[in-house]
Amino acid sequence: MSHFDEGILVTGSNGFIGAKVVEVLLKYGCRNIRCFVRPASQRDRLNAILLRLKAADKVKIVTGDLRTPADCVRAVRDVSLVYHLAAGFGKSFDDAFTNSAVATQNLLEAFAAHGKPRRFVNVSSFAVYSNFRMERGAPLDEMSPIEESPEERFDAYTFGKLKQEEIVRDIGRARGIPFIILRPGTVFGPGNRDLPGGSVSAYLDSSST
Ligand SMILES: NC(=O)c1ccc[n+]([C@@H]2O[C@H](COP(=O)([O-])OP(=O)(O)OC[C@H]3O[C@@H](n4cnc5c(N)ncnc54)[C@H](OP(=O)(O)O)[C@@H]3O)[C@@H](O)[C@H]2O)c1
Numbered sequence: 001m002s003h004f005d006e007g008i009l010v011t012g013s014n015g016f017i018g019a020k021v022v023e024v025l026l027k028y029g030c031r032n033i034r035c036f037v038r039p040a041s042q043r044d045r046l047n048a049i050l051l052r053l054k055a056a057d058k059v060k061i062v063t064g065d066l067r068t069p070a071d072c073v074r075a076v077r078d079v080s081l082v083y084h085l086a087a088g089f090g091k092s093f094d095d096a097f098t099n100s101a102v103a104t105q106n107l108l109e110a111f112a113a114h115g116k117p118r119r120f121v122n123v124s125s126f127a128v129y130s131n132f133r134m135e136r137g138a139p140l141d142e143m144s145p146i147e148e149s150p151e152e153r154f155d156a157y158t159f160g161k162l163k164q165e166e167i168v169r170d171i172g173r174a175r176g177i178p179f180i181i182l183r184p185g186t187v188f189g190p191g192n193r194d195l196p197g198g199s200v201s202a203y204l205d206s207s208s209t
Helices: 016-028 044-052 069-076 093-114 156-175
Strands: 007-011 033-037 059-063 079-084 119-123 179-182 186-188 201-203
Touching (some): 007 016, 007 069, 016 033, 016 044, 069 079, 079 093
Parallel strands (some): 033 059, 079 119, 119 179, 186 201
């Protein structure tokens, strides 16, 4: 961050991780944060944070749907940094593709044309790794192979996240947007304390970023 007044957009800002990202940015001192939510979003997590930190004046709520290009344009105008956390979690491939991949394409195109792109942070998932060709018990890490056939494994979420990453790399390079792709393991902490057995995990507490 070079300036705390820089425009920052957080998508999925009322989500489990997104709300925490907003909280951490506010604690860092950022005061020009745009929080993207869908019209039907409960906004419970976000509202609780804004109330607790008395930060309503540092945040602008942008309502829309990332599947709609015009909503993305409204969201990114004058924004230089995007934390993209919105994603499709539905069981259908159609849901995963539109909410993870099409939404990301719309957002990147809008960012390139109407934003002031300095960095696009894409939150992907360790779900894109595959243990299909790995030895039983071998650790899954950044060097593990990427899933090649999510459709054959009926894994709509992974399909959406792989397509999302592809789009970030393609459009990021073509339009000159500096980007980074993060692949967290299962995240747990306040708001989601259940930890599936044997999973790769990241703990989200009040001091983590
Ligand atoms: N939780 C984990 O353990 C974990 C692990 C690895 C990676 N991740 C990744 O981290 C990110 C955040 O995950 P999370 O657990 O915080 O998810 P979450 O609580 O379900 O939040 C996801 C958000 O995406 C938004 N969204 C979905 N489709 C949208 C669309 N078409 N337009 C605008 N917003 C849309 C929803 O917004 P509304 O609230 O407005 O409906 C929701 O708040 C995701 O990209 C996920 O793949 C999560």
